[in-house]
Amino acid sequence: MKLDIRYFAWLRERVGTASEQIETEAATVADLIAELRARDEGYAYAFSDTGSIRAAIDQDLVEMDAPLDGAREVAFFPPMTGG
């Protein structure tokens, strides 16, 4: 399936791009992270501490075991620091 991936804050800086489109068969967010981490050293570094990574599917915050079924966009970012 085709997925738009977006990165924010230091995750964006470490990955080196704000967004990309990928082709994946990953079943869950965690599977997708494992796939991205395996790509190269930059991604491995960006996703090294999964405890510090939050994900949203189609703009809704989700847990790491959330299924990607039906998703169009997945966003990854560090814990939020608004307010």
Add this chain to the structure above:
Amino acid sequence: MKLDIRYFAWLRERVGTASEQIETEAATVADLIAELRARDEGYAYAFSDTGSIRAAIDQDLVEMDAPLDGAREVAFFPPMTGG
């Protein structure tokens, strides 16, 4: 001893005056209330529900058993409703 007595809100309205000077030998605020209550029907009515009366000695909130020793002014009023 001479004491200035002040009344506020409905206590003032029921007693019929905002302040008066009295001569008393009452030892505590509660004693003073008993003395005032014995005066006439107006005072008896004003002080009928002691649970609804608060007192201040020289502008500091006090309990009913507070001694009047050294007091110059005693104020009586209903529970506060500021804010």
Add this chain to the structure above:
Amino acid sequence: MSEPVRVQTAPFDMGAELNAFAASVTGAGAVVSFSGITRDIATGDLEVMEIEHFPGMTEKALAAIRAQAMERFNLADAMILHRYGPLKPADPIMMVATAARHRGDAFAGAEFLMDYLKSRAPFWKKEVTASGAAWVEARPEDEDALARWTRRG
């Protein structure tokens, strides 16, 4: 900076007060304000809300409550403004504002100020309608609200 404790008959502009308060504070990232506005009553015919107070004791009580809040919640600053005399429905009655490094302290400080002010500062409200006047009764919830601060002591 304006006086941190004010008791006055004059109306006030809560927005202007908030701006003046925030501008006078340095190094505090969190500013909380509470404003109390004269509500109409259930019968919908409030003409005037009269607020009586005990001049002298009021200022003293508010200053003491403010000092307690400043110390207890590590506030960078705090202000209390309360009107007395006749107020109309929708008139601002009073306002408190707190500033602190962390938002939890600013919120707790403002709530503490309000809880103490409600039941420990000598103000009394009287509602005047076409059919007469009635003193506002103290709410037991306001005493309960106070109790939590001593419990946490």
Add this chain to the structure above:
Amino acid sequence: MSEPVRVQTAPFDMGAELNAFAASVTGAGAVVSFSGITRDIATGDLEVMEIEHFPGMTEKALAAIRAQAMERFNLADAMILHRYGPLKPADPIMMVATAARHRGDAFAGAEFLMDYLKSRAPFWKKEVTASGAAWVEARPEDEDALARWTRRG
């Protein structure tokens, strides 16, 4: 009335916002506001605070948080305003305001908005000094602050 949820780069006047919010509310005697102000950092040389956000998701998250707070605390109204882009020290960053019949609800509603907004709305702060830039780390206390709302359920 102005939009109850706004995400913008433009500065705002917290006093004017508070006044506009309070004026638009009827029948609520209690108005609480929280304003967040850019604090300088420990080293004292903050030049710019950059706030990044996730356009689209931010508005959606804030609207959802507001709706939750409105219902849970019986609010008459609530507003959230948050800036993004480059901010200078002492610039107001964001503001929430709540109105309710009782002060406890107005306070709780505003704290709830802040706690959710801090950790659940997609904003990220970066501090820029002469010596470089660093992303602000999330504070564990902010997650703890959230937990109390689920406990009270």
